[in-house]
Amino acid sequence: MFSPPEPIYTVSGIRAIEERAKPQADPTLMERAGRVAAEEAVRLTMDRPGTVLIACGPGNNGGDGFVMARRLLQARRPVVVAFAGKTERLPADARAALEAWHEAGGETLSELPDPPAEGWALVVDALFGIGLQRPLEAPYTNWIDTLNALPGPRLAIDIPSGLDANTGRSLGRAFRATHTLSFIALKPGLLTLDGPDHAGAVTVRTLDVDPEALLPAEGQRLRPSMFREHLVPRPFNTHKGSFGDAGIIGGANGMNGAALLAGRAALKLGAGRIFVGMMDRDAPAVDLMQPELMLRAPAVVLDAAGVLALGPGLGLADEARRMMERALPLDIPLILDADALNLIAEDHRLEQICAGRRAATILTPHPAEAGRLLGSDAASVQADRLGAAAGLARRFNALIALKGCGTVVAAPDERWWINCTGHPGMATAGMGDVLTGLVTALIAQHWPLESALIAAVHLHGAAADRLAREGVGPIGLTSGEVIDAARAVFNAWIVQAATPLPESA
Ligand SMILES: NC(=O)C1=CN([C@@H]2O[C@H](COP(=O)(O)OP(=O)(O)OC[C@H]3O[C@@H](n4cnc5c(N)ncnc54)[C@H](OP(=O)(O)O)[C@@H]3O)[C@@H](O)[C@H]2O)[C@@H](O)CC1
Ligand SMILES: [K+]
Numbered sequence: 001m002f003s004p005p006e007p008i009y010t011v012s013g014i015r016a017i018e019e020r021a022k023p024q025a026d027p028t029l030m031e032r033a034g035r036v037a038a039e040e041a042v043r044l045t046m047d048r049p050g051t052v053l054i055a056c057g058p059g060n061n062g063g064d065g066f067v068m069a070r071r072l073l074q075a076r077r078p079v080v081v082a083f084a085g086k087t088e089r090l091p092a093d094a095r096a097a098l099e100a101w102h103e104a105g106g107e108t109l110s111e112l113p114d115p116p117a118e119g120w121a122l123v124v125d126a127l128f129g130i131g132l133q134r135p136l137e138a139p140y141t142n143w144i145d146t147l148n149a150l151p152g153p154r155l156a157i158d159i160p161s162g163l164d165a166n167t168g169r170s171l172g173r174a175f176r177a178t179h180t181l182s183f184i185a186l187k188p189g190l191l192t193l194d195g196p197d198h199a200g201a202v203t204v205r206t207l208d209v210d211p212e213a214l215l216p217a218e219g220q221r222l223r224p225s226m227f228r229e230h231l232v233p234r235p236f237n238t239h240k241g242s243f244g245d246a247g248i249i250g251g252a253n254g255m256n257g258a259a260l261l262a263g264r265a266a267l268k269l270g271a272g273r274i275f276v277g278m279m280d281r282d283a284p285a286v287d288l289m290q291p292e293l294m295l296r297a298p299a300v301v302l303d304a305a306g307v308l309a310l311g312p313g314l315g316l317a318d319e320a321r322r323m324m325e326r327a328l329p330l331d332i333p334l335i336l337d338a339d340a341l342n343l344i345a346e347d348h349r350l351e352q353i354c355a356g357r358r359a360a361t362i363l364t365p366h367p368a369e370a371g372r373l374l375g376s377d378a379a380s381v382q383a384d385r386l387g388a389a390a391g392l393a394r395r396f397n398a399l400i401a402l403k404g405c406g407t408v409v410a411a412p413d414e415r416w417w418i419n420c421t422g423h424p425g426m427a428t429a430g431m432g433d434v435l436t437g438l439v440t441a442l443i444a445q446h447w448p449l450e451s452a453l454i455a456a457v458h459l460h461g462a463a464a465d466r467l468a469r470e471g472v473g474p475i476g477l478t479s480g481e482v483i484d485a486a487r488a489v490f491n492a493w494i495v496q497a498a499t500p501l502p503e504s505a
Helices: 011-024 029-044 060-074 092-103 140-148 195-199 256-268 298-304 318-327 338-346 348-355 367-374 378-383 385-396 431-444 449-469 479-498
Strands: 006-008 052-056 079-083 122-126 154-157 179-183 201-205 219-221 245-250 273-278 294-296 307-310 334-336 361-363 399-402 408-410 416-418
Touching (some): 029 179, 029 201, 052 060, 060 079, 060 122, 060 154, 122 140, 245 256, 245 298, 256 273, 256 431, 256 479, 273 298, 294 298, 298 318, 307 431, 318 348, 334 338, 334 431, 338 348, 338 431, 348 385, 361 385, 385 416, 399 449, 408 449, 431 449
Parallel strands (some): 122 154, 219 416, 245 273, 245 307, 273 294, 361 399
Antiparallel strands (some): 006 219, 408 416
C-alpha cells in the first residue's frame, strides 16, 4: 500500500541512463533484458505448454527478442522467431544477439507463421520499443494486426510496439498486450492516454540498474506513500472549526446538482463546514439529501470560505463572470474547474488575474478545457498530455490535474506525476465535481496544496476501483457512489498509515 513512488522517465531520460549504465554493464543490458524476458515468458506459460512466438523488429527491441529466444531454447522451451527486418541494418548489439541465436541452433522466419493447432503458448512483441520514430506502416501494421488477433497471453517487450513511449499515443497501430515487461523504469506512455489499453499488466525490471542514482526521476507514478505523512488520525480535542470552512460556488440553473455533488464530497471527506453558493436564484434553500450543507448566496460564500472551489455547474452567464472577477483576487486557495476554466479561457483579463494570483491556485481541466485554456484543442492536448499539463502549470503558476486516462498532475516547477487508479466507469456526469469536492476538503483540513491534489486524484480513482471490485460498476457507476467509497478508502488509509512498518521495510 505504501510502497515508494516509482520513477518515470521519458525516452531521452532512459537513453541518458542507458549511456551512463552501459560502460559498466557486463553482461550487457540487452543480455539482461533478454534473460528477464525469458523468465517472464516461463512465468506466463507455467500452465500453458507449447511454443512461444517471438516477433522481432529492426532495432534493439528486436535484439532483446533474439536474446530471449536463445534463453528459452537453452531452457528447452519450443520457440519460433519471426524477424521483420534486415540483418545488415541491425544495430551492433542486436546483430550480435541474432548471431548468437543462430549459433545456438535457432532459426528466423521472415513472415509470421500460422499458429500451431493448439495455438501459441505465448505471443511476444519485440518489434519496436522506445526507438519508434513515426507512425507504423505496412508491413508492420499487418504484423501487429495478425499478432493482435491471436488468442492467449501476449507479452510486450519494453513497450507495446506502435505506442509512443512519451505520450502514450498509438502511432498508426499498436500491439495490444496482456502483459508488458518494461526495462529500467516506467515510461509515461505506458500509463496515460492509449497506454493502459495496450500495455495490460505492467512489470518493470531494472536490469540491475539504479535509474535514480544515474538520473533524478523526471516524473513519478502517484502512490499514497507520497502523502502518507498527512494521513493521521484526528486528535480527540477538536471541533468542526478545526477542519476548515470550504466554499463551493456553482450550481447555475439546470446544473444545481454539480455544486451539490462537490459539496457532498467535501462534507464526506471531512471538511468542517461547507458553504455552497448556488448561482441559480431558484435553487432549493437546502439539500434535503444532505442537509449538513449550508446553501447560501454566492457572495456570502466568497466571504465565508477559507478555501474556495469555483466551477461545478457555474455556467457562463455574466453573473458567473462577475463572480470570477470577485473570487480570483481573494487571498485564499482556489480550485477552478469546469466553467470557471471556460470563463478564463474566453476572457483575457480573467486569465491575467488568474495567472497573477498571489495565493495558490489549482486547475483541474479535462482535455477539452485544457485545450481552450491553451488556445488549442482537445486533440492537441491529448497528443502530449505531459506537455499540456506542464504548459498550463507554467502559464498559470498553478497546480494542474489534467484529467483523463492516466491523470497527469503538474507543478509550476516542472515536476509531474501520473495517477494510475480509476477506470473507464468514471467517464460519467458529476465525476469531476466530486474530485473538486475532495481536493477542497483536504485543503480545508490544512493539507498542503500539492499533497491535497495528489491525494484527491489518487483517492478519486481508488474509490472507483474499490466499488468496481465490489461489483458496483465499472459501467453505470455514479459519482455519488464514489463519494461514499472515497470516505471509506480514506479512513482505511489512515488506519493503514498508523500501522507500523515491518522491520524489513
Ligand atoms: N534503453 C535501454 O536502456 C535498453 C534498451 N533496450 C532495448 O532497446 C530498445 C530501443 O532500441 P532502439 O533504440 O534500437 O529502438 P527500437 O524501438 O528497437 O526501434 C528502432 C528501429 O525501428 C526503426 N523504426 C522506428 N520507427 C519506425 C517506424 N515507424 N516504422 C518502421 N521502422 C521504424 C528504426 O529505424 P529508422 O527509424 O532508422 O528507420 C530502428 O531500426 C528498447 O525499447 C529496449 O527494448 C534493451 O536492450 C536494454 C536496455
Ligand atoms: K515491443
